Amino acid sequence: MSSEPIERRVSYLGDRLKGRRCRNCGKEYFELKNYCGNCGRKSFGKMEDIDLFYDKGTLEICTLVNEPTNKFTKLGNYVYGIVSFHNGKIRVPGRLTDHLTRPDEEIDFSALEDREVVPRFRRRYSVERCDIIPTISLAFTFADEYYQHQEYNIDKPKKEHDTPGIVGYGVYTSRFRIKEGTIERSVPFIDEDSITAAVEAGKLALIHSGIDSSLVGKVYVGSESNPYAVKPIASKVAQVLKLGEEDEDVQGVDAIDTEFACKAATSMFKDAASLVNYPKSNVKYAMVIGTDNSQAAPRDCPGGELDLFVGFGGAAYIFGKYDVIAEIEGWYSCTSDTPDFWRRDGEPYPMHGGRFTGDPAYFKHVRKAAKKLMERLNLQMKDINYFTAHQPNFQFPVKIAKELGFKEEQYMPSLQVARIGNTYSGSSPVGLAAILDIAKPNERILVVSYGSGAGSDAYSLLTTNEILDKRKRQKMTVKYLTENPFIEYVDYTTYRRLKTGM
């Protein structure tokens, strides 16, 4: 019973919660109404858009849905209710997401009601594998739990730098974890995927940078778990986050997906930086997102070894020349045709070459890129404050760091794989974010990614004074995400169910 025009209309309105307000009487609508019901014809041309995407609402009333309609059955049971914005001026239907209820749990609805909630961008419901994946922001989480409500305040740029660099970043991972031994890995909620993580990370990056999203001229999304073989994640990111100047529902931004296993995103850092530096590009800012719902076959199947390490999440970086927090000093990239890890078209899970993924693949490329860049920039170990490399597991990045001569205090702060797992394209970007969260001004960071297939990108970044100012803008740091009291641990069966998704 799906009707295309309605599906699209719902996406248009629902992906980024928005409505209209009458400038005459102030009445608000969760609908793109061209006139006000109170004021009639007088209100033509006097309706203004209202944006609820960065807003927070109140869960007014709720109930439990335990027999959902067909498309929602994969969600199991969930709390559904009515959320109001602007003191009840706008009311919208929505469900609580990131919320698992135990079968024997008696729910006190009055304890959930009247609490503040944040709209979240999620899959709407499950569809056939051949269909368009419907998304919506009519899913909410409590503002005082894992995911904080943060305002998006646009600041005027203060300082132009000669060297382009990072002007803001954001890291997103879900509230759920699986813990096996000492390793914790993030697990997406059932309505999350690499698309929703990309949007979340991008949103957090915009909040952190304080730049006007309409000035972003290009967005790159690197992923190896795009649920579509053909259809970019970047277009969704651009539309939902309103990147580039908006004109008749079209965003004036170039959006592109990139793919090179786990270095799909880091590879584009230099492209983004170069683009904003090219005087005629007219691109003030460029966004690069690495996102993955890291794929792995179930443990007892071929390729199932990966299931011990995979995580979920994304990191977004905005590059520009204004109010830069870390300048890009230089880079070195290397590539060889090394088939250490692959996924054939149409296959749901990747395969890997066992021991072949170590020396001839990961170590060879990371070592090469790091050494060459240090040579090129004439850097010594003591010149580098922090080192981070791609983190497929705990051993590899530690081994290469030691081999290159780095000390624990240089490489340990970035090691997040034991807390959120291998986030594939998001892995080294998350490691970098963990460093940027704590780095002082004028510190040098060496980041080396690795993508199977194979290649590495090494970057040298130098932090600036602005890093301290901008830090105040972001509550959701890597530390916050990994040491959050609202993290919920799930068992292996639940983990696989959530990861497989809707």
Place this chain on the structure above:
Amino acid sequence: MQNRPAIVAVGRTRFGEHYEKEPEKIIEEAWLKASQEADIERKNLEACYLSDYFLPITNKFGLEEGFLSELTELHVPMEVTRSFSSALSNACNAIQAGKHNIVLVGGIEKMTDRWDKIRDDLMLLEDPWSYYAGCTPEANHELMLRAYIKKYGISDENLKKLNIALAQISIKNHLHATKNEYAQYQRKITLEQVLNARKEARKPLGLLDYAPISDGASALILTREDFAKKFTDKPVYILGTYSATDYLTFTAREDMTHFLATKMAMKGALKTAGITLKDIQIIELYDQSTVMEMISLEDLGFCEQGKAWRNIYESCQDYKGYYEINGEKLFVNMNGGLKADGNPLGATGGAQIFEIFKQLRNEAGERQVKSDKELKYGCVLELEGFGTKSYVYILGRE
């Protein structure tokens, strides 16, 4: 009201699951019963007004008018609407305007064939925005109850009483249905069963608070006032009718604790009938859920806002066959209501009219109400969607 339309005959099928019957056979059964009652021939009919909520969706049915034409071998004007009340409304307009003299009004629904998809279809038609956000047909009722509890500050002992009162509605309707040979569930249920169903569902309302899905049909013959006596000695007149509409999206409505459309429809109906609320002793309500029955009693004006549960609770402590509201008797859903009689959407309104017709003519057999006063007026409330449309009919013998 001028040129009052008169109901001269009614007919219906049993509601429930009619797996073995095709939709057109069910409507045929209802129409034949009505035509036999008033001894009306097919060729007397000048027009037909049929209602079904979504038969073409649930049964891959073609143009309903074509099926009806084949069935009756008539080529008269025929129109299809979504609810029995709206079909009847069109029929009334035609008769009052003097366009037709004798018309057939019928309603049909066959929902059980589509048991696996019916809730999706219902929800999508009822409130698409909420559907996309994960709503179910039941959730809106429960949210309305939550809003009601909050708005009127009902807590502790009173909340317990409210919950029992809602259960009593269901128990009462099942009790009434035991005397209705057409009802889907002709059995009693207990308070324990209703409460256990809620507990099992872990939410404010359980399985036994909701009307079922049903197959069934109903029909009536409507004539001009001066034609009525040709067919029956005891016609029942439509004295007043009105309808009103409200937003499709429940959350967008100003008041989430009441149905504005019902309030407006009742006001209009009383005005056109020229009677007051006190004249009405018997009503058939649209109890898709027990909450809906409670709220409707308030919307129609019989109970004060926020107080209906008290009236119900007190009336049901020792139930005598009616609600006692401020010393007045009110007979509600004598056929068992949607809960126990069944709710085949397009046909439901016909069964409600059927009941009032029988009661006013003193032909309801075992379920005939025993009133101290003469039973002069009856009222029917039918809703479409979740209160998106509301129809009120006031019927009378005079």
